[in-house]
Amino acid sequence: MDDYPPGFFDPRHSHVRAQLVYATSGVTILSTNDASYVAPPQRAIWIPAGVEHEVRCRGRVLIRTLYISPDAAPDLPKTCQVIEVSNLLRELILAAAELPIEYDLEGRDARIMMLILDEIHCARRIPLCVPMPVNERLARICKTILADPAQHDALNDWASAAAMGRRTFTRSFRRETGMSFAMWRQQVRLMDALSRLATGHSVTATALDVGYNSPSAFTAMFRRTFGVSPTHYLTDEPAQVLTAVP
Template sequence: MRNIPINDVDHIPQAVLALGSDYPADTLLDTHSHRRAQFLYAPEGLMKVETEDGQWLVLPYSGVWIPSGKPHQVWLSKVSTYSLYIEADYAPRQATYCEVIQVSPLLHQLLIQANQLPVDYQHAGRDGALIDLLLYELEAAPALPLFIPLPHNTLLSKQCAQFMEHPDIHSSPKDWAHDHNKSERTFHRWFKSETGMSFQAWRNRVCIVYALNALKENISITEIAFSLGYEHSAAFTAMFSKIMGYPPTHFQKRFHTHNKAL
């Protein structure tokens, strides 16, 4: 069913509720949480999810797993979403943090079909089998490296936020260490303790997310590479492919060809 708030049907004794919503461009859903776990999916457009842990970029043909009770904020471009709200005892993923999950063609079709079910569907028969298969597919779906952890230290978090606005592949940990009056070795340990990632891995992750946003806007690979500080697009492509498992051209085609998934 579509455009029905979860709070209106949350009382229904179904382990899984499938609800869809249509959002205008540049919609911001302020920080909130759900009693059930949520899987949020949009075949087209972009979404960004933010929690106290960091930010997740949700691309077309990927969705985000949001654990039950997890406060989160969501920004959406013009999208039509397909959500599952799942009771904790039936949750197919046990992570206590959000995850961006790859949506296969099968999972895509199952989500579309599930959103056509009435909220009081019968679990016996086809409807229940569809929901059961959805849960199995969600459990098996691989997570994508599209999470940017944010530090809890206020000054470091502010610097990270500024870097995320204007990422530079050549940004040096030596310079960051100087900014915080630390030795480079101490800074590396501090940064990892704050984010759970090395500085280089975090910097590369930010550049990847920036590049994916730009690819969605149909900006050329060469222009993206230069904007990130690369002298040649080949070096950017190599870094991108190593992290994402596919070259930028794969996502370029995916974003601008309808009904194509990974």
């Protein structure tokens, strides 16, 4: 088990094996060239082999990481995913963390690892991510917002910062991310809000910190997106599966 302090940052890197990163406490924020992901406690991030990524920690983060050879799991996702960790998968991860590196390939240890692969394959994917554009100017804007989602700059200001006209900016952003700039920024704020709630911030403080004018406006958007109120999330999160409501 790894114990990381609040604000810990692991610079961009990759691994020859796939990873399942599971935090028992704190929030893990992972960024790749293609997207940014957030995993509250009791969620995990699947990272395929060879994918370059960087990691930030919000709050003190206790992590258990499983490394999986690509040829052991050819049918698992080829892109990063945030997944729900069932009670069974959680206990299997905890058990696997106690196994020796060179475990018995014919006995109980091997069966634990095979069952973990089955559980990862069946786990529900949770859409706690935002796509990142390839265009360098748009990507720079997105990284600025990810670092501080509460910014209230107008669309014209962001277009100007990207050295684009408003129409070019909006069309390019939708083409590269599959969503409007306003929707993308809203998703970033909600993801940031989830991580703050998970590390003990109040609903009021969270709403203001991520850029909403009032707790009521934040609560309405949160409920519309996830189907539950922030208070429900705070009190029942470990058992509550949060997915975006269509």
